[in-house]
Amino acid sequence: EAGVAQSPRYKIIEKRQSVAFWCNPISGHATLYWYQQILGQGPKLLIQFQNNGVVDDSQLPKDRFSAERLKGVDSTLKIQPAKLEDSAVYLCASRVGNQETQYFGPGTRLLVL
Amino acid sequence: DQQVKQNSPSLSVQEGRISILNCDYTNSMFDYFLWYKKYPAEGPTFLISISSIKDKNEDGRFTVFLNKSAKHLSLHIVPSQPGDSAVYFCAARGIQGAQKLVFGQGTRLTINP
Numbered sequence: 001e002a003g004v005a006q007s008p009r010y011k012i013i014e015k016r017q018s019v020a021f022w023c024n025p026i027s028g029h030a031t032l033y034w035y036q037q038i039l040g041q042g043p044k045l046l047i048q049f050q051n052n053g054v055v056d057d058s059q060l061p062k063d064r065f066s067a068e069r070l071k072g073v074d075s076t077l078k079i080q081p082a083k084l085e086d087s088a089v090y091l092c093a094s095r096v097g098n099q100e101t102q103y104f105g106p107g108t109r110l111l112v113l
Numbered sequence: 114d115q116q117v118k119q120n121s122p123s124l125s126v127q128e129g130r131i132s133i134l135n136c137d138y139t140n141s142m143f144d145y146f147l148w149y150k151k152y153p154a155e156g157p158t159f160l161i162s163i164s165s166i167k168d169k170n171e172d173g174r175f176t177v178f179l180n181k182s183a184k185h186l187s188l189h190i191v192p193s194q195p196g197d198s199a200v201y202f203c204a205a206r207g208i209q210g211a212q213k214l215v216f217g218q219g220t221r222l223t224i225n226p
Contacts, residue, residue, distance in 0.1 A: 004156070031212065040122075040218065040219075041218050041219075042117070042119075042202050042204075042216030042217050042218050042219055043157070043202070043214075043216045044216070045213055045214065045215075048212070048213060056213055091156055091157070093156075095212065100145055100147065100162060100206065100212075101147070101159045101162070102159070102212075102214065103159070104149075104156030104157045104158070105156050106154065106155050106156050107155075107156050
């Protein structure tokens with residue numbers, strides 16, 4: 001079974017530029033999560049989708065971050081404009097049904113200069 | 114507001130001995146707890162979990178203990194192996210959290226030969 005796929009793996013941009021990350025969850029997983037992991041901290045939930053609907057985006061900085069999950073499969077997370085403090089690893093995870101376990105992708109490491 | 118805390122940023126253990134990783138939480142509404150393991154440049158992978166109705170769960174070399182009155186859980190690895198060297202995150206889920214996980218900061222475990 002293929003795992004959660006993310007791209008790109010690494011991205012370096014200058015502040016005020018925009019960037020987008022892509023995630024393809026495990027086939028059949030209806031729930032998709034985006035996390036931000038700053039160095040030395042644990043992952044922090046940004047947004048949760050159930051199929052193509054948003055369940056929780058309470059910690060998403062909506063003035064600069066946006067996310068969508070068209071057709072309830074792939075998802076994109078965008079930052080526009082980026083700030084220095086957005087430097088982090090962005091993790092995508094998915095979950096099937098009522099199982100507790102979330103399966104994580106390898107992450108995208110973003111560096112904002 | 115750090116609801117899940119791992120107070121030891123790092124731990125070094127001799128190969129073959131027991132590794133004990135600790136995690137404290139403050140929210141009494143958490144009802145399910147998970148441990149994830151993370152290697153460099155990879156996403157976290159699920160290791161073991163425990164429901165709040167139990168006080169122990171065992172899977173091979175890994176055992177998780179939950180002390181609800183103390184709001185404390187621990188992960189025991191015995192015997193420790195070099196491949197166990199990684200960052201370990203504990204995570205907690207709230208009853209009304211819609212499967213939202215709150216992560217601790219992580220503990221870097223190093224197993225010395």
